[in-house]
Amino acid sequence: MAFEEIVVSSGYASRLKARAWIGPALMLSSAFIFSLMDCLIKFLNPSFRIWDIAFYRFGCGMAILVLLFGRHGNPFSTPDTKLLLVRGIAGCLSFLALVYALRMIPLSTAMVLFYSYPAFATLFASLFSYEKAGKQIVWAVLAFCGVVVFLDPQLEGGLLGQVMSLLGAAFAGIAVASIRKASKTNGPVIIYLYFCVTGAVVSFLPFVAGPRIPVTLTDGLMVAGIICTSVVAQLLMNHGFRYCGTCEGGLLLTSEVIFVAIYGFVFLGESITWRFWVGGMMILGSIVALSLSMPGARALAPVRRNEGSGGRL
DSSP states (O other): OOHHHHHHHHHHHHHHHHHTTHHHHHHHHHHHHHHHHHHHHHHSOTTSOHHHHHHHHHHHHHHHHHHHHGGGSOTTOOTTHHHHHHHHHHHHHHHHHHHHHHTTSOHHHHHHHHTTHHHHHHHHHHHTTSSOOTTHHHHHHHHHHHHHHHHOOOOOSOHHHHHHHHHHHHHHHHHHHHHHHHTTTSOHHHHHHHHHHHHHHHHHHHHHHSOOOOOSHHHHHHHHHHHHHHHHHHHHHHHHTTTSOHHHHHHHHTTHHHHHHHHHHHHSOOOOOHHHHHHHHHHHHHHHHHHHHSHHHHHHOOOOOOSSGGGGO
16 A cells, blocks of 8 residues: 555544544533533522423524524525424423423432433434444443432332323434434534424413513523523534434433532532442443444444535534
8 A cells, every 4th residue: 555545544544533532522512511401490490480491492592593593594494394393393392291290200200211212212213214223222221221220210100290201201212313314414503493493382372371581680690591501502412413323322411410410419419329320330331332332333424414504504
């Protein structure tokens, strides 16, 4: 092999190796920022209803995206309108189902059932015929078991609440699988824009029926924080799926529960138990095992961006 060919091959391999970690870095960053949003929602004045939070998140998110990116042309232009609407509707239904479950059953039970969504995402990606489940489902199940150990749930509460939590996980799986497919031809902004539109439409009427407006500086800053962290985390996640498979991306996002627990240890003085270490290692182990088993396929995955205004977003 000529010297020039060796240099070119070496440089290409280096770029592939670097790209192999872009997806995990984006997904972990997204999970970290989503965990910040979780904490802000937890400490927000309880007088804010779920419809208030939803409309501020989706409605204000939509306004921010249109203001920042609308000058490039029609921000809604995409060849995949139906797919993005499916993603948006599935994401909204997942959000509402989880909130409904949280009001009927204990938090730990609802969250454990909800975090089965990476397995659902893997199955739906296989049904969409663009990814094979294979051994990926094994790592998804291991991560789910890690969440069970981590949160120590008690299967309490009504059956309806548990069913709603699982429905939330199933819809989240559809949303994640849709994002992965849509990211091949659409940028992260337009994917999130359609999610915001559907969320704003669903939450608008309940919001205006009795809106809760921030009247103190603290409430205003926390609502602004929820909006900003939601936008940044969602864009990072959408972009991350350009480099990650459906199952891998879902497992990486599961690290959100670990970040939330760390905040509790640092800021609330909660104790660190064996469940944190064992469950956390199971979650992280499944993520690392899956990531190391498929770096080449991820780095070489072709991404075709939409050439219209939506593709630049």
